[in-house]
Amino acid sequence: MYNNHFYIDSVHNHLHAALFRPVDCQSVQHGSDVCFHDFREHRHFCEERAEEDPEGNPTLLNQMFTEIYIIKGGTSEVNDEHEVRQIETASRTPDRPETTIRHEHIFKTPPGRDEPIRTVMTKGVAGIGKTVLTQKFTLDWAEDKANQDIQFAFPFTFRELNVLKERKYSLVELVDYFFSETKEAGICRFEEFPVVFIFDGLDELDVLLTNLIRGNLLPSARLWITTRPAAANQIPPGCVDMVTEVRGFTDPQKEEYFRKRFRDEEQASRINSYIKTSRSLHIMCHIPVFCWMTATVLEDVLKTREGGELPKTLTEMYIHFLVVQTKVKNIKYDGGAETDPHWSPESRKMIESLGKLAFEQLQKGNLIFYESDLTECGIDITAASVYSGVFTQIFKEERGLYQDKVFSFVHLSVQEFLAALHVHLTFTNSGVNLLSEKQTTSTCFYQCAVDKALQSPNGHLDLFLRFLLGLSLQTNQNLLRGLLTQTGSSSETYQETVDYFKKKISENLSAERSINLFHCLNELNDRSLVEEIQRVPEFRKSLHR
Known part of the structure; x- marks a missing residue:
């Protein structure tokens, strides 16, 4: 449902047809005549396919959209932990009550605040629904459902902007480049209009965007920036009026x-x-x-x-x-x-x-x-x-x-699964362990993978390790029969790998490391060690929070 690619194929190739559809042109004196566009008349252009079923048949965004859990607050500090580990943390019961917010209210001035909200930064791990929220925000606006005070909405992705990073553009030139309708309409300045710029997927900032974010350029414009936690620190906290965090689905939202x-x-x-x-x-x-x-x-x-x-x-x-x-x-x-x-x-x-x-x-x-x-x-x-x-x-x-x-x-996670599959295929076909770039035994192969994952400071190989161990099972290899030319691993290798886990568990690892070892054992379908792992007090406390 919530992948950037299948939710709406391309914001600019599809949405801007609705956002900039000329309906009525009238002269308005602002130092120069401009041509107004009614952005909301052709909202059906916005309703691109939301997702595909296994046969590739599309469904529409409004039919499949499920509300996502968003909280106000948080910090703009960097978090470079593996994103699955962040999901595991976020899935636990919070220590204190959280303030939720809906996507259509992100620019709403909260009680007790005099200044309007100009810049919102929304954090969230990959696949959590950030892009979909920006697209639903734009669709609701185009359909007259929300934020009717906005005259222009300009959605960008940092991926597209980065293609231009070697070139110098003014703000108007940049808008014209992505949305040629503004140039055709003769719109050459945006100070007179309520405008929102949406920048999805923060990667790196250039001078133009830095000036826009700092308010040196078009200070009246509203900005919505989405980012993964690891990139959040690129924007100075003083330039952000509100930080929100997308937590994905709650249990009731999953069911919905x-x-x-x-x-x-x-x-x-x-x-x-x-x-x-x-x-x-x-x-x-x-x-x-x-x-x-x-x-x-x-x-x-x-x-x-x-x-x-x-x-x-x-x-x-x-x-x-x-x-x-x-x-x-x-x-x-x-x-x-x-x-x-x-x-x-x-x-x-x-x-x-x-x-x-x-x-x-x-x-x-x-x-x-x-x-x-x-x-x-x-x-x-x-x-x-x-x-x-x-x-x-x-x-x-x-x-x-x-x-x-x-x-x-x-x-x-798909990249990590295919990476683990590649390492598994290489080892079974040639005996070469890509993690150490040399030939090795089956036992050393899996022990090396465990060591590599435990040495990773931020858990960046945690999920890769789960997949690699899961691929060692004969039952899973049977599912890939035809892709794998060789299958099977000895019961001796399996037992030695399990024993190695026991040894590592006894080394008083952090709760996060213990939790990942628990998940690895699940991938190995080994239930005998669950009780043993849960005897680690810090792990047991983290697991049941």
Whole structure:
């Protein structure tokens, strides 16, 4: 549901058709005549596809939108912990009451404040719903539902702006470049109008945006900036009037989402009950994009395996997701049948290439890639559009200015899963451990991965480790039969890995480290150690808060 790519394909390619549709031109004296546009007349342009079902059929934003939990307050300080760890923290009961706010009220002046709200910064981890909130804000405004005092709304993404970072533009030139209708209308200044600029996905700031944020440029304009926690410190706290944080779905909102997605009440009830049985899945479903992935998988499983078992671990869920997307590719694009094998030589090569890209870019800390990165991983640039079109939900392509292409995976967790799959494939096929770049035994392979994850200062390999361990199970490898040419790991290796966990647990790790080891054991389907881990007092306290 809540992925930037499938929620609304491109803010500028679709929304601006509605926002700048000329309806009535009238001369207004402001030192020069300007042509007014009624931005709200053509609101149907805004209602682009919100998400796709497993067959790739679109639904509309207003039909699928589920309110997201947003709180007021917080800090603009940097948080560079792994984002799944932040989700786990946010999913616990807060120590003190939190003040919530709805997306349409973010510029509403709170009681006791004299000055209007000019700049709002909204934080949230990847996939939590920040982009969707900005798009719903714009759609509600275009449909006369909220914020009717705003005359112009200009939504930008930092990804698109960064394509222009080597060029110098004035504010008017920048607006004209993205929204040519303003230039055609002869609008050359915005001081006279109530304007809101939306900047989604803070990455890096240039001089123009810095001056806009500091109020040196167009101080009357309202600004809404969304950012991941790790980038929040780029904006001085004194320049922000209000900080909000998107926490994703509450438990009732999760249930509402699945009820909207699965119109059959009995089916929706079964899925909501199922989510609660797995702590890992329940926590991850705070992330709206993970709810969508889960719904995609479960819809396919329930349809193709009547009464069959539902995935119980994250690794199993992501394997099913990969298989579903491969089936869509085979049926929708290759003209195959539902009963055809999932894995052709072409689809195997595609996943192997994407896995290599995922791992190499994860090691560099990159979530956004360019054509040169794809070339280095053996991905044919001329076929790049097929990669993103076929695997729309796994790998997306955003077209910036000058037809430049920027690539990313649909969510960080998908990148981490494919990276783990690449490391697993490389080891099983050649015996080479990419984490140490040398040949090693199976036991050393998994112990090395555990050590690497524990050494990561901010938990950046936590989820990668869960997936890598999950892929060691024969049951999960069976699900990937056809992609994996070799399967299986010895019971001796399994037991030695479990024993290594016991050893690490006894080393008095932090609560966060212990929690991740607990999740790793869940991925290994080892329930015997749960009680032993829960004897760690600090861990037990954190787990049940």
